[in-house]
Amino acid sequence: MSHQTGIEKVRVFPGTLSLKIEDLCRARGNDFASVQRDLMTDERSLLAPWEDTVTMAVNATDGLLNEDELRTVELLIVATETAVDQEKPISSWVHRWLGLPSSCRNFEIKHACYGTTAALRMATAWLQGQRGRDCRALVVTADENLLPLNKPWEPITGACASAIVVSNRPNFLVMNEDEWGVFASEVTDVIRPSMRIETGNSETSLISYMDALEGAYEDFIRRVGRPVDFGAEFAKHIYHLPFAGMGLRAHCILASIAMGLGRKEAKEHFAEKVAPSLHYSRRIGSSFGSSIFLALFSLLDHCNDIATGDKLSIFSYGSGSCAEFYTAALGPHAVEVASHGRLGETLDERHVVTVEDYEKSEAARNTAIGEPKYTPDFEAFDGWFQKRYVGTGAMILDRVEDHRRQYRRA
Amino acid sequence: MDRAEILSVIKRNILEIVEDIDESDLDPQKSMKDYGATSLDIVEVVSSSMRELRVKVPRSELNSIENIDGLVDALHAAALQKAL
Numbered sequence: 001m002s003h004q005t006g007i008e009k010v011r012v013f014p015g016t017l018s019l020k021i022e023d024l025c026r027a028r029g030n031d032f033a034s035v036q037r038d039l040m041t042d043e044r045s046l047l048a049p050w051e052d053t054v055t056m057a058v059n060a061t062d063g064l065l066n067e068d069e070l071r072t073v074e075l076l077i078v079a080t081e082t083a084v085d086q087e088k089p090i091s092s093w094v095h096r097w098l099g100l101p102s103s104c105r106n107f108e109i110k111h112a113c114y115g116t117t118a119a120l121r122m123a124t125a126w127l128q129g130q131r132g133r134d135c136r137a138l139v140v141t142a143d144e145n146l147l148p149l150n151k152p153w154e155p156i157t158g159a160c161a162s163a164i165v166v167s168n169r170p171n172f173l174v175m176n177e178d179e180w181g182v183f184a185s186e187v188t189d190v191i192r193p194s195m196r197i198e199t200g201n202s203e204t205s206l207i208s209y210m211d212a213l214e215g216a217y218e219d220f221i222r223r224v225g226r227p228v229d230f231g232a233e234f235a236k237h238i239y240h241l242p243f244a245g246m247g248l249r250a251h252c253i254l255a256s257i258a259m260g261l262g263r264k265e266a267k268e269h270f271a272e273k274v275a276p277s278l279h280y281s282r283r284i285g286s287s288f289g290s291s292i293f294l295a296l297f298s299l300l301d302h303c304n305d306i307a308t309g310d311k312l313s314i315f316s317y318g319s320g321s322c323a324e325f326y327t328a329a330l331g332p333h334a335v336e337v338a339s340h341g342r343l344g345e346t347l348d349e350r351h352v353v354t355v356e357d358y359e360k361s362e363a364a365r366n367t368a369i370g371e372p373k374y375t376p377d378f379e380a381f382d383g384w385f386q387k388r389y390v391g392t393g394a395m396i397l398d399r400v401e402d403h404r405r406q407y408r409r410a
Numbered sequence: 411m412d413r414a415e416i417l418s419v420i421k422r423n424i425l426e427i428v429e430d431i432d433e434s435d436l437d438p439q440k441s442m443k444d445y446g447a448t449s450l451d452i453v454e455v456v457s458s459s460m461r462e463l464r465v466k467v468p469r470s471e472l473n474s475i476e477n478i479d480g481l482v483d484a485l486h487a488a489a490l491q492k493a494l
Contacts, residue, residue, distance in 0.1 A: 034448070038448045038450050039450075187469055189469075201473060202449060203449055203452070203453060203472070203473060204469050204470075204472075204473060206449065206450065206453040207453055207456065207457065207469050207472060208469060210453060210454075210457040211457075211466075211469070214457075214461065245450060246450075249450055249453070249454050252454065253454070253457060253458065253461075256458065256461070257461065262426070263426045263427060
C-alpha cells in the first residue's frame with residue numbers, strides 16, 4: 001500500500017542581522033549596480049556573535065511542532081557544511097533542545113548544499129517504509145559562510161537555517177517519488193579544508209552547476225521514460241540559488257535544452273516561471289541547503305497564479321558534486337505554511353549592521369573557531385541582544401569552556 | 411568539425427549573452443572579459459557552446475583559458491578526441 005509523502009511544514013530562520021550589499025560594495029570599491037544586475041543580491045543575512053549553526057537549527061524549529069506532534073518525530077537529520085564539532089553532531093543539540101523522544105534516531109550529514117536534498121530523500125524513503133504509521137521525520141539545515149572578508153565571493157555570502165517536517169500529511173509539498181534524475185561528478189569547486197577556511201574557484205563551481213543541471217535533467221528524462229512538455233507540465237521552476245542571479249543563468253540553459261528557446265525567449269520564460277522565486281534569496285545571500293525553501297516561500301508569497309496541485313520542477317546542487325532534478329506538487333496548505341512563516345517580515349525586522357561592525361564580528365567569530373574558551377560579545381551591535389533576544393526564549397550560545405559549548409534560552 | 415565552425419558557434423553565443431558587442435569588434439585574440447563579460451557570462455557562453463557542439467572540456471582545463479582562441483582550441487581538441 002502506498003501513502004502520499006512529502007513536506008508538511010517548513011520554517012526558515014534567516015538570522016537577526018543583515019548587511020546591505022550596497023554598503024559592502026562602497027567599502028570594497030565595487031560597482032553595486034553590476035553586482036545587483038548580475039548576482040542579484042541586495043542584502044545578506046549575518047549571524048550574531050551568540051548564534052551559530054546549532055542555535056540557528058533550534059531557532060528555525062522551535063514552535064513548528066506542538067507537543068503531540070513532537071512525540072511523533074522518530075527521525076531527525078541535520079544537513080550542514082558548518083559543523084561545530086567533528087564528532088558530536090548538531091542533531092544531538094537539536095534533539096535535546098526540542099525535547100524530542102529518546103527513541104528518535106538522529107544524525108548529521110554533509111554534501112555541501114545538496115545535503116538537505118539528500119536528507120529529504122532519506123526522510124521520505126524512511127517514511128514510506130513505515131507503512132502509514134503516524135510518524136514524522138524532521139530535516140534541519142543550517143549554514144553560514146566562513147570569514148569572507150575581501151574574497152571575490154563576499155557579495156554573495158550569507159547565513160540561513162530551515163526546518164522541514166516530512167510526513168504522510170504533505171500540506172506544503174507532495175513529493176513525486178518516481179520523478180527524479182541525479183548527476184554526480186567529483187570536482188574541487190568550493191571546499192572547507194579546515195573549520196576556519198572556505199575557499200575554491202567560482203568559475204569552476206558555476207561550470208559544475210551548469211554541467212550538473214544538464215546531467216540531472218538528462219537522467220530525469222531517461223528515468224521518467226515519457227515525453228516531457230517542459231513548457232506546459234511545470235507551473236514554475238525552482239533552482240538552487242547560491243545567489244539569486246544563478247536562477248536566470250540556470251533557466252536560460254535548461255530552457256534551451258528542454259524547449260529549444262533562444263536567450264531572449266528564455267529570459268521572457270524566466271520572468272514568468274522563475275523570477276517570483278528570487279525575492280528572498282536577494283535579501284539573504286547564500287542560504288546553502290535552505291535556498292530551495294526560500295525560493296518556494298518567495299514564490300508562494302509573491303505569486304497569484306499558482307494553486308494546490310501545481311507541479312514544480314526543483315533543481316538541487318551541492319559542490320563536490322552531486323545534483324538532483326525532481327518534481328513536486330504544491331500541497332493544499334502551501335500558501336498558509338509560507339504565510340505563517342512570516343519570512344518577509346522577519347527579514348524586515350533584522351538589524352542592519354555597518355561594514356565595520358560586520359568585519360569586526362566575522363573576524364572575532366573566525367578566531368574563536370576551535371578555541372577552548374569563548375564568550376560572545378553580548379554588547380555588540382548596539383545592544384541587539386537586549387533588544388531582540390532577552391525574554392524571547394530563543395536559543396543562544398552562552399559560552400565555550402574547555403571546548404564545551406554551553407547553550408541557554410535567552 | 412573545424413576551428414572556423416567552432417569559432418562561429420562561440421561568437422554567436424557571445425553576441426547573444428554578452429550585452430552591447432558588435433560582431434565586427436570580436437577579436438579571437440582577446441578575452442571575453444575585454445568586452446565586459448562577467449564570470450557568469452563566460453560560464454554561460456562556455457556551457458552553451460559545449461552543449462551545442464556536443465563536446466565536454468574538463469573543468470580544470472577551462473580555468474587556464476586566456477582568450478577566445480584558447481576556448482576554440484580547447485573545444486576543437488575535445489571534438490578531435492571524441493572523434494577518435
